[in-house]
Amino acid sequence: MMSFISYFINGLSLGSVYAIIALGYTMVYGIAKMLNFAHGDVIMIGGYVVFTVVSTMGLPPLAAILVAVIVCTVLGITIEKVAYRPLRMASPLAVLITAIGVSYLLQNIALLVFGSNPKSFTSVVSVPALKLAGGKLTISGETIVTIVTCIIIMIGLTTFIKKTKAGQAMLAVSEDKGAAQLMGINVDGTIALTFAIGSALAAIAGALLCSAYPTLTPYTGSMPGIKAFVAAVFGGIGSIPGAFLGGLLLGVIENLSKAYISSQLSDAIVFAVLIVVLLVKPTGILGKKINEKV
Amino acid sequence: MALLEIKNLGISFGGLRAVDNFSITIEKGQLYGLIGPNGAGKTTMFNLLTGVYKPSSGSIMLDGENITGKKNVEINRAGIARTFQNIRLFKDLTVLDNVKAGLHNGYPYGTVTGILRLPKYFKVEKEMTEKAIELLKVFDLDKEKDHLASNLPYGKQRKLEIARALATNPKLLLLDEPAAGMNPNETAELMDTIRFVRDNFDVSILLIEHDMKLVSGICEKLTVLNFGQVLTQGDTADVLNDPEVIKAYLGE
Amino acid sequence: MDKSINSKKFHLNKTTRSNLITYGMVIAAYIIVQILVNGGHVTSLMKGLLVPLCIYSIMAVSLNLTVGILGELSLGHAGFMCVGAFSSSLFSLLMLETIPNAGIRFFLAILVGAASAAVAGIIVGIPVLRLRGDYLAIVTLAFGEIIKNVVNVIYLGKDSRGLHISLKNATELNLEEGGQIIINGAMGITGTPKNATFTIGVILILITLFIVLNLINSRSGRAIMSVRDNRIAAESIGINITKYKLMAFAISASLAGVAGVLYSHNLSSLTATQKNFGYNQSIMILVFVVLGGIGNIRGSIISAVILTLLPELLRGFNTYRMLIYAIVLIVMMIFNWAPALIDFRKRHSLKRYFSKNTEEKEAS
Numbered sequence: 001m002m003s004f005i006s007y008f009i010n011g012l013s014l015g016s017v018y019a020i021i022a023l024g025y026t027m028v029y030g031i032a033k034m035l036n037f038a039h040g041d042v043i044m045i046g047g048y049v050v051f052t053v054v055s056t057m058g059l060p061p062l063a064a065i066l067v068a069v070i071v072c073t074v075l076g077i078t079i080e081k082v083a084y085r086p087l088r089m090a091s092p093l094a095v096l097i098t099a100i101g102v103s104y105l106l107q108n109i110a111l112l113v114f115g116s117n118p119k120s121f122t123s124v125v126s127v128p129a130l131k132l133a134g135g136k137l138t139i140s141g142e143t144i145v146t147i148v149t150c151i152i153i154m155i156g157l158t159t160f161i162k163k164t165k166a167g168q169a170m171l172a173v174s175e176d177k178g179a180a181q182l183m184g185i186n187v188d189g190t191i192a193l194t195f196a197i198g199s200a201l202a203a204i205a206g207a208l209l210c211s212a213y214p215t216l217t218p219y220t221g222s223m224p225g226i227k228a229f230v231a232a233v234f235g236g237i238g239s240i241p242g243a244f245l246g247g248l249l250l251g252v253i254e255n256l257s258k259a260y261i262s263s264q265l266s267d268a269i270v271f272a273v274l275i276v277v278l279l280v281k282p283t284g285i286l287g288k289k290i291n292e293k294v
Numbered sequence: 295m296a297l298l299e300i301k302n303l304g305i306s307f308g309g310l311r312a313v314d315n316f317s318i319t320i321e322k323g324q325l326y327g328l329i330g331p332n333g334a335g336k337t338t339m340f341n342l343l344t345g346v347y348k349p350s351s352g353s354i355m356l357d358g359e360n361i362t363g364k365k366n367v368e369i370n371r372a373g374i375a376r377t378f379q380n381i382r383l384f385k386d387l388t389v390l391d392n393v394k395a396g397l398h399n400g401y402p403y404g405t406v407t408g409i410l411r412l413p414k415y416f417k418v419e420k421e422m423t424e425k426a427i428e429l430l431k432v433f434d435l436d437k438e439k440d441h442l443a444s445n446l447p448y449g450k451q452r453k454l455e456i457a458r459a460l461a462t463n464p465k466l467l468l469l470d471e472p473a474a475g476m477n478p479n480e481t482a483e484l485m486d487t488i489r490f491v492r493d494n495f496d497v498s499i500l501l502i503e504h505d506m507k508l509v510s511g512i513c514e515k516l517t518v519l520n521f522g523q524v525l526t527q528g529d530t531a532d533v534l535n536d537p538e539v540i541k542a543y544l545g546e
Numbered sequence: 547m548d549k550s551i552n553s554k555k556f557h558l559n560k561t562t563r564s565n566l567i568t569y570g571m572v573i574a575a576y577i578i579v580q581i582l583v584n585g586g587h588v589t590s591l592m593k594g595l596l597v598p599l600c601i602y603s604i605m606a607v608s609l610n611l612t613v614g615i616l617g618e619l620s621l622g623h624a625g626f627m628c629v630g631a632f633s634s635s636l637f638s639l640l641m642l643e644t645i646p647n648a649g650i651r652f653f654l655a656i657l658v659g660a661a662s663a664a665v666a667g668i669i670v671g672i673p674v675l676r677l678r679g680d681y682l683a684i685v686t687l688a689f690g691e692i693i694k695n696v697v698n699v700i701y702l703g704k705d706s707r708g709l710h711i712s713l714k715n716a717t718e719l720n721l722e723e724g725g726q727i728i729i730n731g732a733m734g735i736t737g738t739p740k741n742a743t744f745t746i747g748v749i750l751i752l753i754t755l756f757i758v759l760n761l762i763n764s765r766s767g768r769a770i771m772s773v774r775d776n777r778i779a780a781e782s783i784g785i786n787i788t789k790y791k792l793m794a795f796a797i798s799a800s801l802a803g804v805a806g807v808l809y810s811h812n813l814s815s816l817t818a819t820q821k822n823f824g825y826n827q828s829i830m831i832l833v834f835v836v837l838g839g840i841g842n843i844r845g846s847i848i849s850a851v852i853l854t855l856l857p858e859l860l861r862g863f864n865t866y867r868m869l870i871y872a873i874v875l876i877v878m879m880i881f882n883w884a885p886a887l888i889d890f891r892k893r894h895s896l897k898r899y900f901s902k903n904t905e906e907k908e909a910s
Contacts (some may be wrong), residue, residue, distance in 0.1 A: 035680040083876055090883030093619055096683055097836055100829055101875030108869035229684055262713070264732075268695035271688035278685060279673050344782060370784035378782075384775035386841075387768070395772040398765060399784045405793060408764025409757055415764065422765075440560075462783050 002136045007259045008252060013143035013212065015251020016150035020205040021228030022235070022243035023157065024198030030174040030238035031194045034092070037099035038079060040225015041106035042199050046072045046206030047216050048110060051119055061124035061207075068203040076199025077192050085188065103222070110218035118217045121210040142212045149208065153201065154244050161240070166193060174238065223267075227254070230274045236287025245285060295358060297322045297498050298466055303352030305342055312338045313522045316352065320466070320515075325492055326500045327513030327530065331542060335522040336502045337379055340468050344376050345369040357465055371399060373465035377455040377472065379502075385444035389435055392443050392454055393426040396461025401425070429457045432494075433487060449480045453487070460495060467491070469501040473508050481505060485512050510534060518542065565759045568844040569752060575851075576748045595858060597812045600747025601805045602854050604754050606834040606846035608801035611758050613832070614841030615767070616794040617774030618675070619683040621828050622690025623802050626663045628823035630803025631810035632697055632729070634659035635738040638811065639728055640704070642739070652741040656750070656807045663803020664796045666693070671795040675788065687825050697818040702729040734817035735810070742812040750808065751847070754801050758843055761797065770794045833871045836878055 021043060028036045046068040053064035083102050087095050127141035161167035172180040173190045181187050209224060210216050227250060235246025253273055258266040277284065298320040305313050313335045320326050328336050341347045343354065345366035353362045361372050375396075384392050403418045430436040433453040438446060443454060452472055459467055472488070473481045485508055492499055503509050509516065510530055517527040520542045526533055533539060579596065582588050605627060612620045634655040645651040670689045674682055701712040705725030712718035716727055729735050761767045769790045772780040780787055810816045820826060834853055838845030857867045 029680075035684065083880070086880050086884035089885060090879070092680065093613070093617070093840075094879045094883045096619055096680060097832065098876050098879040100832070101872045101879065104829070104868055104872035105876065108866075108872055112865070112869065226684070226687065230688065233681065233684065262699060264699050265695055268692040271692050274688055275673060275685055278677060278681065282677060282681070346778070366781045367784050367786055370782060376782055378779065382776045382779035382782075384772045384779065386775055387771055391768055391771075394765075395768050395780070395785070396783045398769055401765070403765060405761070405764070405766040408766055409760045411760060418765075458779075458783060 002133065003259075006137055006139075007255050009139055009143060011252035011255030012248060013146045013251070014255055015231075015248035016146045017205050017209050017212070017224065017247075018228045018231045018251050019150050019244045019247025020153055020201050020208070021224060022232040022247045023153070023240060024201050024205075025229050025232040026235075026237055026239065026243040027170070027194050028198050029232065031170055032080075032084065032191050034084065034095045035099060035229065036084075036195075036198070037096065037225075038102035038106055039198065039202060040221040040223075040228070041103050041110075042072050042075060042079075042202040042221070043206040043209060043225060044110060044216075044218060044221030045075060045106060046203035047121065047210040047220060048114055048119075049203070050124060050207045050210065051121055051216055054122060054124075061126070065124060065204065065207045068207060069200045072199040072203035072206075073196045076195040076202070080192055080195040085191075103225075107218045107222070114218065116217065118215040121214040121216045123211040123214065124207050125211050142208070146208045146212065149204065150244075150247075153204070154240070157197075157240060166190070170194060227267075227270060230270060233284055234274060234277050236284030239284070239286045242284055242286035296320060297324075297357055298500075299355040300343075301353050301355075303339075303342060303349050303354065305338065305347055305350050311522055313342065313519075316519075316522075316524060318517055318524075318527065320498050320500060322498060323492065323496075324498050325488070325512055325514050326498070327509045327516045328500060328502045328519065329504070329509060329516060330519035330525070334519040336519055337470060338522075339519070340376060340470055340502065343369075343468060344374055370462055370464075373463075374468065375459035375462045375464035375466075376468035377452070377459055377470055379470040379474070381448075381451050381455055383443040383451055383454060383458070385442065387443060388440050389430065389443055389446065389454055390423070390426055390439040392458050393429055393461050394422050396458040397422050397425060398462075400461070400463055426461065429461055432460075432490065433457045449476050452476070453484070456487075456491070460491065460497070464497055467497050467499045469499060469503075471502055471504065473503060473505045478507075481508055484508070488512055506534070561763055564844070565755075565763075568755060568759070568847070571844065572748060572751055572755065572847065576745075579744070591858065595854065596744040597742050597747050597808060599851055599854055600744065600751055601808045601812075602831070602834065602850040603751050603847045604805040604808070605802055605831045606838065606850040607751075607754050607758055607843055608798045608805065609831050610835045610838070610841065610843055610846045611761075611794060611798040611801070613835050614839075614843075615758075615762060615774065616770055616791060616798070618791070618795075619680075619832075620686040620795075620798075621683050621825055621832070622670070622686035622688070622693075623798075623831055624823045624825065624827035625686075625690030625693040626666055626799040626802035627806035627809065627827075628690075628693050628697060628818055629666045630659035630663040630800075630806025631816060631823075632735065632806075632818070633662035633803075634807040635735045635810040635816050636702070636728060638739055638741070639735065639737060648739060648741055651739075652746070652811065655741070655811065656804060659803045659807035659810075660800040661803075663806065664800035666803075667796040667799025668792060670799070671792045675791045675795060687828070690823070690825055690828055694818045694820075694823045697729075697734075697823075698732045700729050701727070701731050703727045732817065734815060736815040738810050738814065738816060740811060740814065742808045747808055750804055754804065755843065755847075757797065757801070761794075762843075766790065766793060830871075833875060836875055 021039065024039050025036065028034065049068040049071045050064045053059050053067050054061060079102055083098050084095065087098055123142060125141045125145045127145050129141050130139040130144060132139065161170060169185045169190045172183065172185055173187055177187055228247065231246035231250040232243050234250060235242030235244065250270060254266050254270050257269040261269065296319045300316060300318045303313060303316040304311065316339065328339065330336055338347065342349050345364055348363050353360065356372055356374060359372055361369050384395060387395065401418050401422045403414050407415050427436055427439065430439055433456065435450060435454060435457065438450065443451065446454060456469065456472065473484055476484060488499060489512055491497065513530050515528065516530050516533040518525040518533060518539050525538055525542055526536050583593065605623065609620065609623045612618055637658040638651060638655045641651055670686065674685045677685060699713050701716050701719055703710045703719040703721045703725050705722040707722065710719040710721065716730055719727065769785045772785060773787045773790055777787055834850040835846050837853065838849035857864045
């Protein structure tokens with residue numbers, strides 16, 4: 001029983017990371033209607049920035065995360081402006097292929113700069129582990145911090161969208177770009193802001209992910225990125241609570257199947273879950289149905 | 295027996311009655327107009343008729359066959375073809391291939407026959423091409439047959455859509471604002487073409503149009519929709535003189 | 547009178563001519579390579595590349611059928627290659643004694659690979675093709691990964707009692723003394739006969755081209771492309787969109803399976819890794835398709851060949867290869883789609899300068 005609880009909590013922790021990444025996907029998808037394939041690689045860049053700042057400059061982890069957040073935000077805005085904005089009117093296929101190109105570009109730049117050898121990442125978390133049930137159940141500091149961070153981000157983001165003008169503009173753009181433009185909303189600015197927020201979250205996710213799984217390579221971001229997208233689709237793409245729910249569920253499913261079914265098949269199971277969800281409810285758990293106008 | 299008989303058709307979107315209690319009867323060979331202000335539910339009517347939407351009430355009979363709630367592919371095979379308000383051509387296919395796509399079900403041969411280039415392939419493709427060119431000639435598009443559909447000027451794209459719909463050999467042809475974006479000369483030409491199609495292709499035509507010149511010029515009967523309901527229907531001249539209709543159009 | 551009919555008969559239309567050029571190009575390349583090989587001008591490194599060139603060409607053409615003709619993005623194409631590779635290798639190993647004739651056995655192995663990949667394509671396609679756009683891309687990616695993962699946990703052995711299968715490990719198979727392990731989990735299959743040759747590869751490219759090009763220029767091909775261009779209009783003229791989507795997807799998958807057969811019969815040991823059957827490989831093939839021109843079948847072959855040869859020809863290029871591919875993808879898309887550039891190209895296109903001349907010619 002204790003081991004089950006421990007797997008479950010670890011799953012929640014992994015799921016929290018997925019949820020933070022999935023927020024980036026889901027916001028961008030909701031507003032720009034595109035799958036930002038490169039999002040996972042922004043996480044990886046965030047990880048490398050934290051690693052470099054801590055190991056070469058010796059700054060404290062929190063400062064390093066702040067630097068990573070700034071770098072990733074700038075990176076996100078740049079990617080949007082250079083690669084995606086010229087394609088606003090292009091076919092979805094063209095946009096997706098571009099995003100794949102950006103993803104590969106980031107991976108290979110990292111490969112050239114940092115090499116293919118994995119870097120061992122020092123955890124950014126200094127919170128001590130929690131021992132429960134007389135020492136039978138240990139919850140690591142990383143797990144606690146990850147779950148707490150995810151909850152704070154969720155609440156912060158929901159409040160931002162509900163309470164601020166910029167947040168309302170995001171909602172408006174996601175509903176109808178043309179109408180939002182006519183209402184005097186700066187559509188380009190809003191989309192850029194969305195990328196900025198998504199990328200800043202990716203930096204945080206990168207630091208947390210690398211703290212929990214301390215090997216960092218140029219490909220670190222791609223699999224979690226894809227799984228986080230699966231989480232976003234799972235929860236209902238475009239929906240912020242959906243990304244949260246989808247991320248947590250996916251993390252738990254992955255960890256439990258690793259523990260009880262097969263560690264080699266856990267990825268396959270995660271993907272199989274995605275397919276089943278899409279078959280049963282193509283819009284995801286909390287997604288809205290979109291009708292095509294004829 | 296009437297060709298098309300719609301009784302008490304209705305559909306709601308999230309509680310809103312987009313079309314309500316709609317009934318209409320169209321005879322064989324009739325040229326029928328569906329008019330009404332913007333947002334009256336005309337295109338929704340077409341979408342109901344062609345199976346894009348499923349009606350929540352009422353029935354549609356085509357030539358004695360109940361086609362209520364059938365899928366759009368089945369409805370096309372039953373004999374209804376349409377054009378779209380926002381043109382929907384196969385933009386990266388040639389003009390000829392757009393029409394040949396319309397001939398898809400009328401001139402069948404298997405995929406393997408096509409890949410292996412069996413004799414039947416050449417025979418049927420030849421027949422298809424001849425038929426397609428014959429249709430294109432009606433719309434004066436035969437010279438552009440090798441152009442990409444997306445490269446045609448707007449007016450010709452509308453005509454190509456009609457040609458493609460006709461290629462499916464329908465009993466009833468639905469035209470959604472065929473004259474939209476055309477100049478008066480083009481519209482006059484289109485009116486002749488529509489009459490020609492009706493006279494030569496053994497088809498009834500139901501059209502949505504805002505251009506009153508076209509409506510009064512070619513439609514024999516009219517139905518006026520307003521707020522999803524039939525305001526009035528009857529012979530064109532009577533309907534157009536109805537004060538209710540004038541009020542609906544001009545507002546108060 | 548007679549003469550004009552004759553001349554019409556022999557006048558090839560544009561598509562037929564273009565197709566003949568494509569076939570001719572492949573055959574000419576084959577002849578040149580054969581002459582070079584016979585003259586001893588080809589290094590062993592290059593010789594080793596000949597079959598992979600055929601594999602990638604077939605993969606690129608097959609993916610172009612999905613991306614360019616069907617208009618759906620598949621990121622799991624390497625998964626179908628994986629199915630073709632493993633099923634055919636398994637067949638060849640099991641039939642090693644039953645069918646001693648290598649030619650017949652390999653021919654049947656190709657059919658087995660194509661058929662199993664087609665079945666996989668249909669199984670994947672039925673649920674997936676209901677989805678649209680980005681969803682389809684991510685789900686095909688997911689399927690590719692599932693196939694790869696599942697293959698890695700299969701253990702299959704043969705002894706006098708028959709076949710044994712396990713998803714745990716080799717000892718679970720409980721093989722008799724002298725029993726043979728055929729699929730050894732992540733270690734894959736060893737001992738597949740090396741039947742793939744450049745000549746067979748080129749023949750398979752030609753067959754692939756024959757199938758794809760003839761499909762495109764047929765009734766079914768038109769239906770597939772009409773679904774691509776406008777789904778709602780295609781339905782409105784009575785085209786069964788599910789049927790044609792599935793058909794294109796299954797044909798595309800089966801051709802990827804054929805590439806897989808070539809792949810597995812060119813190596814002595816076959817494993818499913820991220821590198822050969824993972825989504826990186828799928829995306830590599832996508833790069834070939836995009837660079838060769840989406841929907842342009844001949845372009846796919848040319849770009850597959852160039853992009854496979856280039857890294858081998860230019861030393862040091864290998865480090866930058868993926869970086870350059872990434873930039874190529876982005877630049878190609880922006881060049882093709884950005885409104886400002888479309889405008890620029892229209893104003894300065896070569897075609898425009900030449901079009902006047904051709905019009906005059908046609909008029910005369």
